Amino acid sequence: MSKKSIAIDGPSGAGKSTLARQIAKALGFLYVDTGAIYRTLALAALRRGIDPANSADVLEVLHGIKIDLGYGADGLQHMYLDGADVTEEIRTPAVSAGASAVSAIPAVxxxxxxxxxxxxxxxxxxxxxxxxxxVVLPGADVKIFLTATAEERARRRYEELLLRGTEVDYETVLRDIVARDERDTSRTAAPLRQAEDAVAVDTTGKSQEESLDLLLNLIRRQLAQ
Structure with missing residues (x-):
């Protein structure tokens, strides 16, 4: 029996990880946060004082480290770098920027x-x-392009960082969001774009519960076809 796959793409801060995790739990599917894999590589580069945009140095790091993905007792995805759990450490603004840079390297x-x-x-x-x-799953059973305005996404990320104890200001977070959008959409390697057969969902002004209900209804309809 073939496995079902749901692809959720979209810009930074659109709520993909939170909603995808909740969708997976509701459907009994495995949740895979691919961005966390790139974040882990970015962390490895930064720890070594390497510019995440330097393709040659990043590839050398990639071939010299071990990145693992696992699931804890909490059911959440955990990232491991050379055996150490770095799940929390990869969520800083510096690592976010580094992840955008390493993900633009085709060989990575x-x-x-x-x-x-x-x-x-x-x-x-x-x-x-x-x-x-x-690119990764072009034949996915359901494709969703999740988005929200840059201001909305910056507000969410700002509040998330404050809850983690990270000292930031909203304007800085907004500038980072806009800059990352530009990098992600203009890179030559698999740029951020909506697949032709993806359903666009804008969550601006919607609560997390409203967005989840909307997405689950959409996904269930498409899987039933």
């Missing part, structure tokens, strides 16, 4: 794609990222 995307596809081949998955529906 090629190297990590097999890991993502293997997961989708072995389990029913909900996978979120920037190019899941266009």
């Amino acid at each position: 995307r090629t190297f990590l794609m097999d890991m993502q596809r293997d997961l989708a081949a072995s389990r029913d998955v909900v996978m979120d990222g920037r190019d899941i529906g266009t």
Whole structure:
């Protein structure tokens, strides 16, 4: 029996990870946060004082480290770098910027794609990222392009960082969001774009519960077809 796959793409701060995780739980699917894989590589580069945009140095780091993905007793995805759990450490603004840079390196995307596809081949998955529906899983059963205004996404990220104890100001977060949008949409390797057969969902002004209900209804209808 073939496995079902749900691809959720969209810009930074659109709520992909939170909603994808909740969707996976509701459907009994495996949740895969692909952005966390790139964040882990960015963290490894930053720890070594390497510019995440330097392709040669980043590839050297990639071939010299071990990145693992696991699931804890809490049911959440955890990222491991050389055996150490770095799940919380990869959520800082510096690592976010670094992840955008390393993910623009074509050889990095090629190297990590097999890991993502293997997961989708072995389990029913909900996978979120920037190019899941266009590159990683072009044959996904359901494709969603999740978005919200830059201001809305910046507000959400700002509040998330404050809850984690990270000292930031809203205007800085907004500038980072806009800059990342530009990098993600203009990169040559698998740029952020909506797949032709993806359903666009704008969550601006919607609560998390409203967005979840909307997405679950959409997904269930499409899986039933």
